[in-house]
Amino acid sequence: MDEASAQGPINREEEKDDPLIIVKDLHKSYRRGAQKLTVLTGVNLSIPEAQYVVFIGPSGSGKTTLLNLIAGIDKPDKGKIIIAGVDISTLDESRLSKWRARHVGFIFQFYNLIPVLTAYENVELPLLLTHLSKKERKKHVLAALKVTGILDRAFHFPAQLSGGQQQRVAIARAIVTDPTIIVADEPTGDLDKDSAAQILDLLNYLNRELGKTIVMVTHDPRAAKRARKVYVLDKGILRDQYENDLSWT
Amino acid sequence: MKIPYQYSVRNLWNRKLTTVLTVSGMALVVFVFSAVLMLADGLKKTLVSTGSPDNALVLRRSSTSEVMSTIDRYQAGVIATQPEIALGEDGLPILAKELLVLITLNKRGTSKVANVTLRGVDANSWKLRPNVRLIIGRKFRKGANEIVVGKRIAERFEGCALGESIKFGQRRWLVVGIMDAGNTEFSSEVWGDVDQFMQAFRRPVYSGILFRLKSRELFTRVKKRLENDPRLTVIVKTETQYYKEQSELMERFIKIVGMVLTSIFSLGAVIGAMITMYSNVANRVVEIGTLRALGFGKTSVLTAFLLEALLLGLIGGLIGLTASSFLQTITVSTTNWKSFSEVAFRFTLTPRIALSGLAFAAIMGLAGGALPSIRAARLPIVEALHTWE
């Protein structure tokens, strides 16, 4: 924890009370063969810094697409996504890559660790895109592994780890660069009940203690309960939003 | 229970890129394989069909080709009196005394030269080789400085077209006719009056004596008599045998180089097929497990995968053969090491070569598919169904 906070807060250009993420009139559709599939139609929302939000909704509601758009791995047809003052929908492929490396930490349902790299090397991977020296990288990797509680497995390969352990490595990889937002797509979708609970605890810890902004997609009601704010999507439209009472945690 | 063959076909279709790459590898190998056989066969066919089994050729003993042989007028006279020689309508023996020399000519449009066979012939020479036809112009006149050139020479050498002339033996020779002898060596020769050639080259001896046998069975008898005649030091061969020997050295070379290469290549292609089939198995573990769970036996799975590999091979084989069949339009000209003269021949695709090419492709496919198919058949069902990545 000490190591993690030692990284210090990131200076943001925008004013403190502005929302960190602003989504304006977002439209997105896909072409599958001859037919056009509309996924998002005019979504608007804003998320302040250090918030923990979750998108829920049935399959095909557009929640994952919305997440992908916020994470900058997909491009909207229309609308704006302003994150920390930058409209990422206007960035080209190469700028977007650099932006992601700097601002987004991604957590996947299937962990998506590189099988030929050890836990340590997987976490180190995003740091290769920074200018940090080998020694500095080591410091960051060890800190991230410690925060996620998987330091003792640092030199194991993914295949030697359980699902829960792999997801911890993946979370360490997501936070190691101290990104602006952490994006999680069904992080507990492939885990048993106990492991899932531990991962959710970890996310709450990251949000509450370290002030990380988290955006998550899930259809697991237990996971949805752990976020501060819930957005309900249906057929590409934002149907509902409510805040959870987290005092019980 | 059998797995429908469509399963194998569709699997190949679904992984188009990999299939295309594997098939092209096979096709290239079959192409080289059949091209080598076609080359060797074309050469052999040209030289063998040059000779006729009804003709006997007399050469000086120990000569390996007509160019080296010498037979003087006296010996020629002895040979002409043999009773086994067929007689023509005029009652005279059908026998030709010929002189063979090599001259160097320039290839058209290049600075390259090649040795061309010059054959001094007499009237019977045309009779003895009915496959030699005059296609343009006329035959040379006796006693004149005139020549008839083979079609392949007329096309490729300077001064050899109808009406042109070439210089050798201190004289200028006018091309008065062009002959075609199909796919035989005579299409690569230049013919003229034997007496004129003997004078021009100051060579008072013949190279060989060619005659028609009354019947093929008489060959051994006349061979024995001539070879044992104390006045002669000769060797007698059927014309067919002689030309077959001429092609042996070159054919052996083409075959050695060709076969060494093809075997090396085929190893490469088998490995290529193996890589593809192994990955096909690896990619379809769950699928195989499902098929097994549905009740298909090990043999069925094995057959389906082998069929897939066989198909890969056969498609490659067909493409390779198709490509190599286009080679048939190409005429290759090179110097025959044995006779040291220019010989032109075509790649020849025979049904036998086509079949061996296909069989070869099928074997390559099966060889490449064998181990992966066995792996597929042996996958334990439960494990296969649980492998999910």
Next chain:
Amino acid sequence: MNLLKYIARNTFRHKLRTSLTVLGMAIVVLAYCLLRTVVAAWYAGVEASSPNRLITRNAVSLIFPLPISYLNRIREVPGVEAVSYGRWFGGIYINEKNFFPQFAIDADHYLDLYPEFIIPEKQLEAFKKDRRGCIAGRLIARKYGWKVGDTITIRGTIFPGTWDFILRGIYHGIDRGTDESQFFFHWDYLNESLKKTMPIRADHVGWFVVKIKDVSQAAEISRKIDALFQNSLAETLTETEKAFQMGFVSMTEAIVVAIKIISYVVIGIILVVLSNTMAMTARERTREYGVLKTLGFQEGFLFKLIIGESLFIAVTGGILGIILSFPAARIFAKSLETFFPIFNLSAKTLLSGLLAATLVGFLSGIFPSIRASRTSIVDSLGHVG
């Protein structure tokens, strides 16, 4: 952790596939090296020829001889340092399969013009003294188990009869490019025998070897020699030894061209095999590439990753192929000994084999790299397996 380590680990992910591909690569590089060596062997005579030697032969063709009387007239041409002569014998040793070139030579001077043939002084003296003596190259002496003093019987084809020679010396080449399969004996021996049996063919040589002082004068001297015999019964054609040897190569050019084409086809085959492996590999890792892109890695990184792996496989295979070339060339040389007395793997050949492998490695990686970089992140993450 660095890129190289990542590439190396990726390479060994599919051990079986990688080893098969490396093996395939090795086999093809081996075939390529052998083919290039066959082509080089074809030109061995051209390579070994000396720029200060000219060959004078009958203008009609090589089978026509030249009178020995030309010797003195050629010697008098300015710029000519020495003249010698030889005649093709073309005999058969035991049977036709045992081919090696035999030359009837001017015993006193011919070998002086060929400093690349090294013969012990004493053996050379013994050869010169014995009219029936002969000298053989180390290669054929070893092949047929000849020792100095042995009698070698050769059956003539151009010159009928059975000829006995006594081996007086064995020469070896000054370097690996020298033909060690030739057989020399006295022209005088042949000629005297011809005088008795076929006087019309006596006193003739197959060609003259002319040594010149100044290489730049070659064309001029050639012209002068040929001018001497213009309009005579036997007109001459003089050219540099290189051009003369080249004449032999160009006669069988069709085969050389065919072999060259095949050596490129070989590269095509391996390109296909390796491309296939890389295409399969890249397809299986589509999801992984998506993850890397999500993390912010750009196309350049994927290119390095994929091409790095394919280069790694190709170069490993190439090196293995080159190592295998050595024993393979020895076997190949044995079976083609009759055709090619000189069959050496040259550094140039091996290097070009390695270069071809590298090129193949590079090319095979390009297509999958492009595909990987074109696939959108969302699509690749959705890709299973």
